Amino acid sequence: MTAGSVREFKMPDVGEGLTEAEILKWYVQPGDTVTDGQVVCEVETAKAAVELPIPYDGVVRELHFPEGTTVDVGTSIIAVAVGDAGAAPEPAQAPVEDAAADGEEKKPEGRQPVLVGYGVSTSATRRRPRKGAETGARQAAPAAAAVQAEMNGHGPTAPAAPEPAAPATAGRPLAKPPVRKLAKDLGVDLASVTPTGPDGVITREDVHAAVAGTRAPEPEAAPATEAPAPSPAAAPASYDTARETRVPVKGVRKATAAAMVGSAFTAPHVTEFVTVDVTRTMKLVEELKQDKEFTGLRVNPLLLIAKALLVAIRRNPDINASWDEAAQEIVVKHYVNLGIAAATPRGLIVPNIKDAHAQTLPQLAQSLGELVSTAREGRTSPGAMQGGTVTITNVGVFGVDTGTPILNPGESAILAVGAIKLQPWVHKGKVKPRQVTTLALSFDHRLVDGELGSKVLADVAAILEQPKRLLTWA
Template sequence: MSNQRFPLPDVGEGLTEAEIVEWKVAVGDTVAVNDVLVEIETAKSLVELPSPFAGTVVALLAEEGTTVDVGTPIIEVGAAAPELSDSRKEMPAREPDSSAAGSGSGSVLVGYGTGDDGAAPRRRRRRSATVPELSEPGAATLARESDSSREPGGIAQAMVSVPAAAPSGTTPATRVRVLAKPPVRKLAKDLGVDLASVKPTGPGGIVTREDVVARAEAAAPRTLATYADDDQPWLASGSVTDDGRQTRVPVKSVRKRTAEAMVASAFTAPHVTVFRTVDVTRTMKLVEKLKGDKEFADVRVTPLLIAAKAVLLAIKRHPEINASWDDDAREIVYKHYVNLGIAAATPRGLVVPNVKDAHRHGLLPLAQALGELTATARAGRTTPTDMSDGTFTITNVGVFGIDTGTPILNPGEAGILAFGAIRQQPWVHKGKIKPRWVTQLALSFDHRLVDGELGSRFLSDVARVLEDPARGLVWA
């Protein structure tokens, strides 16, 4: 059976590349159909790729940390190699046949042949586990074995020269075997780590990836931090400049996708932002009541939940805002469904998963959907499907103590609402100044689709529901 190569698939909608995050298999491993091969990071999420066929891993064609185009082979799998019988494993190599030498040669080096094209190739004899000294004191010693010399299972055997003590002052060399898989050897080469200096911790004395990384970190100069207590985890994938004053981090994955989308949106759709300051005291009272309701005991109830419901009710009253601009077809696409996006800050960057068909959800199902959505996003497990086909977005900047902002539209959407921090402030209520819970709303919209009147009416309706949540019963 011939070897099969697995090309990187498009795991999203039109994604063109992905980063190899972590291989779950190594050369020589046996895999079955649907076994997880690798974890990749696309511009939208982390995804585990299962194996489409069974066999033995022959080669990993892409290194961890590299970005690979869709359709590029990333792993080669072949049929499992048959085990050799004990008699074949112990079979010694044939002695060189002196008759095979050419007439002009005096001797033949074992393993190199005679140069006669008609001579049959000899099988290389397997070396014993204990490697003897190869030279007498003062004599030169071979210090490197060919990279193609590997044990079964894909473990490369690196031969290095280690000087041995000699009482007479000479320096005899002993060839020591270092066991490491090809990806680990490649990593050591990239990091400038001498495998002979690495203490192996793997089974049978194998040098693991962790061993090489630990050795490299021990030898590397300490990265300078801006502040003494600043661990700066975002610098982990970067390289420090020679003077130690800067770290350069490649732009990739979620950060790259976010930058491209925001630039495209900002310079394609004409943005307009309108603001509204709102008394949300009744909303805060409703939140406290729902927290004590047994039906909401297993979900997280926050003012964002009421804001999300207010947006859905406002879209129902003003469906024109739930649209997108198709520049290629020169058409406006009105959506008869609402996929409500919630911007979430994660260690990988900003992602915007959306609740599918949110317009169909009552308050409790909406709370459950929002809880699952945010938990999945923070765990870095949001799928590309969860972030596709959004129609309207809410960005909750209030959780960071920010009053409001001018958010940039997600591509393909006509509106985005910034929900600011809720603070207790003096407010005129029924002709008297009283302390009230107040927040600010900001609505950015695509002025090609939404004019000032529509945008203002929409934001006003969102504010009216937050001022008096009972109004939602009338509009529902």
């Protein structure tokens, strides 16, 4: 690293095999001083929200993307001046000659330096360039274009250097990412749209007006009484903005959708059901809440259900396996990473408790509590969602009796737990009110046959009916 250089921090692969991430929030702005290890932004991958630390000291020179943008892994997202370049703020008017002569400030190849919200701020006190960076970007356009020309091999003295001083609208039309997406969805060429926004920025209304304009010739040929029908700001009939909301499929929801489709059409699912009297289990939950060993821990029916499943897996280890299509092998796991499906504002995620089979009941209670808290805060790490072997999904918390859960990719079984309700039940020859629930076990029929799946489900049910079996079977 040389003195006075500008370092480009690229979007890292914060999870195994991820290809993109969305920038949720920037914690720094151009002109801010950063230190090695300081968190500069929060991004959402297909698996979780992650904070990214910068790996060197310096001064933020530029944020290449605004919040809400999805960026490919390996793409530069922030430029930081390090060494002598980071010792003093960049000049407001004369960085052109310095950059051209020394090659200190370099833009990523192929990027237009005048896109809305992407330009370098000319004011050290301006904290939110997304609202005001357009003006600064347009002022810096000639300088940035000169630097780009040098990077493309024209040299600092090339005669064509003055050409970039042409208006910015002569190049790529100015529009924010959501507007570009809208135009793409509606089949509108932004180059043909007349901008009405500040500094020549194309707005959503401009796109809608362009759509209405392309259909204008037909109404013009009609009688004069039909002229008021078209509305310049109205959306096409296929997209009623007043009564419809479109939500981009990305992040956790995009990954979940792809995984579920892949699982549903790859593994042949079979689901079995059993209705269980869990009255004794509910009594044991209340007793454990009073036990000093569980003070401060999360004790609920899910804890005992999880332990019951772990015991059933120990008695029927072949259920804890996966199907290796490439090798045409069944991989039996001698450990259990127990996944717990969790609903979060970003969508459904399934973090797992590593080596849950080796944990005592108090340890399992602590792990469950930490897993749930972390998921609700949106801080589940990608590593916590990798390597699961078996999953539990508790649909009962929503008042649902049961369901037919879809396997997580790479797993052979998933247990759904229904709502626990007081119902009339035959107990010791008499009809009495009892706490009852329904369990559903889905499994991959390529490696789990009906006998094995039935044994596992029956074992879980037997333990919940007589929870003392946890002591004898464990």
